[in-house]
Amino acid sequence: MADEDAHNGEDKRPTDIPALRWEEPPEGPVLVLLDQTRLPAEEVELVCTDASALVEAIRSLAVRGAPLLGIAGAYGVALAAVRGFEVAEAADALAGARPTAVNLAVGVRRARAAHQEALARTGDPRQAAAAALAAARALHREDAEASARMAAHGLALLDELLPAGGHRVLTHCNTGSLVSGGEGTAFAVALAAHRAGRLRRLWVDETRPLLQGARLTAYEAARNDMPYTLLTDNAAGSLFAAGEVDAVLIGADRIAADGSVANKVGSYPLAVLARYHHVPFIVVAPVTTVDGGTPDGASIEVEQRPGYEVTEVTAPQVPVTGAGGGIPVAPLGTQAYNPAFDVTPPELVTAIVTEEGAVSPVTTEALAELCARSRQVTIS
Template identity: 80%
Template sequence: MPPALRWAEPPEGPVVVLLDQTRLPTEEVELVCTDVPALVRAIQTLAVRGAPLLGIAGAYGVALAAVRRFDVEEAAAQLAGARPTAVNLGYGVRRALAAHQAAAANGATPEEAAAATLAEARRLHQEDAEASRAVAARGLALLDELLPGGSHRVLTHCNTGALVSGGEGTAFAVALAAHRAGRLRRLWIDETRPLLQGARLTAYEAARNGLASTLLTDNAAGSLFAAGEVDAVLVGADRIAADGSVANKVGTYPLAVLAKYHHVPFVVVAPVTTIDPGTPDGASIEIEQRPGSEVTQLTAPAPAGAAATGPGSGTLVAPLGTQAYNPAFDVTPPELVTAIVTEAGVVSPVTAGGIAELCARSRQVTIS
């Protein structure tokens, strides 16, 4: 699989290259972004997605503006506002912008300031890869502690693998570590309506890595719990508030309720950069509302060379004019979360005090 995101410098000038996730699993097609508006479109259409990777994309986007001599401040504003819920996007943008501003303030030439910005984006990319390795190890250790005896049957939602990360992912990286250790019996994969990130992306990554996995419709999860077939739930996060509330792909909260009722551990896996101390609680998290057409239509991945799909381009599955409710995320309160696993440590039970202590220990949490 090509990397989910990379910086390239062809003769015609530097670009940000993305693995277009809207084409998966049928085709592995790269999308080349030569300017910030193209990258913003890629973010908004979910060609690139996933909280940690959005942070990396945001940082490289600022670097792209600096290297190509675009307005860096304006580029940063466009990128930071592309998707409101995922805190990592703004974090990556601010880090790269701060590097550019610091270099300029110290008398750097435009070329030197651009180089400093790109170096910061690359640093963030490397940090996320290291964080991915650390959360995989910590997550597996927690699973073994919660579920002695191995042979774990894990349910996941949305996509949390290499497609969302500078490394092997967050929650998926834990399942992958369990697989490699011979302790993953089954990975249950929610399809993740309406855009099917579980079916299109997580099943794709599971197959590529040889995991024993089974895909299920989102509304089949309850029967799976009732049958005693789930040992733990592993999910990622797009924003974690100061009180431990977790915003993640819509459909996560019902899984947490099911897990609580059936006494199944519900574990959130995310880098520390996903924690936002400036958001006090779940009610303060801005939830992105997506187009209703994503619910009322089904859109298959476009073949290579075809025009990008958008509202009105799919097959109707509801009467024309039907109103649709389509939040991209929901919020799980901390009392339903067994543990939050980060590269800096595990918070369990999940409390505001535990989150604050974790942030105080981590050098990575610099979100203002």
């Protein structure tokens, strides 16, 4: 990262400081990211001048969330092209930065293909770079539009499944404007319910070990004046048992062809709880998250994160002493199992909501039909 810029967070809404934006200062184009590792204590922006800085930001989770990673990947290719770096090398590094999130590779491929096509057609590196940037901007715009459509489809489904209204929704990890070109995926549905006066309570899982729920979803819920309550992940079962959850809304980092859903670790236990307690378990994700090349859940590569994320805790502006930059909470040398994601089988998923509509029941055939319909809409 070439630079940092701290912002006062008072009287701001989440959209006041976008999660990602392209800027062209006199010294050259840059990609500016809201550093999500520093939230909610402070709003700090990271300025990436090349693809390697963006790869670092992706791996450190300064920028995260499936849809936004796709956008970031596309802009990263454009950044390499505009600044005269090796585009193929940058694209490969970006696409491999986080293996489970399929949107990242999709965004990289889209910008790279635009660059290659323009270069072959014109032979002009500047026109090729402009084509890559145009592809990234188009993806950014399309994701914002998709977010709005997902919110509408998701709210309609909630109202259909829960006609009594007063929805009490449990969510996991963070799926709002911090992960999207728009207002998000699953969080956008809850936000739409809130604006319609039909959200009684948003239950927010802490989402250990990195607390994306506590740090980020609560941050977004508070700024949108939503009625929300934070809970530890292992308290969810008691909420279900007490009849306090009407639906579960989560996002997805990859959806296999058979409807298996890879999402932040902790999602699968929620699906099991939801099935036992007869509560709808709804996945909200753009069509680009559906990976037809991955046949089933067992074929999804699950990213393994460093053990220190479990054996240490970190918080902005707190002194640190651990090897990973955090405060040790386990004995020195403790081994940790730390998968970033788990996989929920399709039979536990009530519906998958996309910008093209909802799929329920979730089957290979239904997903394939939805994706084919999406391609037709895009082409037309």
